[in-house]
Amino acid sequence: MTDKELMKRGRGAYDYSSAHGVIAVKWFDNKCVHLLSTACGVEPLSTVQRWSKEERAKVAVQCPSVIPAYNQHMGGIDLSDMLVQLYKTPAKSRRWYLPIFGYILDLCVANSWLVYKRDCGLLSEKPMSLKRFRVAVAHSLQKVNKPVGRPPSSSPPQRSAPRRVLASPQPDVRYDNIGHFPCHTEKRGRCNICPKGVSRWKCSKCNVFLCLNAKQNCFVAYHEM
Numbered sequence: 421m422t423d424k425e426l427m428k429r430g431r432g433a434y435d436y437s438s439a440h441g442v443i444a445v446k447w448f449d450n451k452c453v454h455l456l457s458t459a460c461g462v463e464p465l466s467t468v469q470r471w472s473k474e475e476r477a478k479v480a481v482q483c484p485s486v487i488p489a490y491n492q493h494m495g496g497i498d499l500s501d502m503l504v505q506l507y508k509t510p511a512k513s514r515r516w517y518l519p520i521f522g523y524i525l526d527l528c529v530a531n532s533w534l535v536y537k538r539d540c541g542l543l544s545e546k547p548m549s550l551k552r553f554r555v556a557v558a559h560s561l562q563k564v565n566k567p568v569g570r571p572p573s574s575s576p577p578q579r580s581a582p583r584r585v586l587a588s589p590q591p592d593v594r595y596d597n598i599g600h601f602p603c604h605t606e607k608r609g610r611c612n613i614c615p616k617g618v619s620r621w622k623c624s625k626c627n628v629f630l631c632l633n634a635k636q637n638c639f640v641a642y643h644e645m
């Protein structure tokens with residue numbers, strides 16, 4: 421129905437259409453309100469209290485069940501919008517679908533972070549911030565199951581200030597069994613797993629020092645689940 425047709429039927433009138441598990445609902449309150457849902461539809465009908473100018477009193481206005489569901493959960497939508505907005509994927513594009521694609525990715529990361537935070541709560545662990553979480557996801561996607569750690573044939577130029585983004589790799593990178601090569605370095609460093617070990621051997625992919633000698637092989641131990 422058009423807005424006009426719906427408004428003729430009076431406050432509380434509604435119309436809907438559904439396909440493939442998605443319902444589109446139009447409801448006339450003060451104005452026409454449009455909602456899409458995959459979770460609830462029209463029935464059971466309920467009522468909301470609204471001020472009526474004509475009757476100078478609050479009246480019960482009929483509404484489809486998706487309205488109270490929206491009101492109950494809109495705090496979650498506000499939170500979701502905020503989390504997506506914080507570290508938004510920049511996607512200014514003439515192609516309209518690219519910002520939508522970016523939004524879907526951002527929404528997935530925000531939702532994953534919320535699930536991760538809930539799990540941390542259950543395990544009584546301190547969760548990482550959304551920013552760190554995004555970086556961790558990016559690192560994993562970049563490295564996991566990819567041979568990015570192959571040692572260079574010639575020694576690379578030493579960067580004066582190495583960029584420290586993550587102290588240790590994510591477990592999915594650490595245990596992926598691809599491209600973890602021992603690299604000998606001039607500088608020694610403390611072994612990542614045994615408390616007293618000092619080593620000149622580093623994992624090329626994980627970028628951590630690990631014992632690798634006749635007595636001690638922390639290199640293998642580190643990469644085994």
Ligand SMILES: [Zn+2]
Pocket residue numbers: 594600601623624625626627643
């Ligand atoms: Zn490694």
Ligand SMILES: [Zn+2]
Pocket residue numbers: 611612613614617618630631636638
């Ligand atoms: Zn060690």
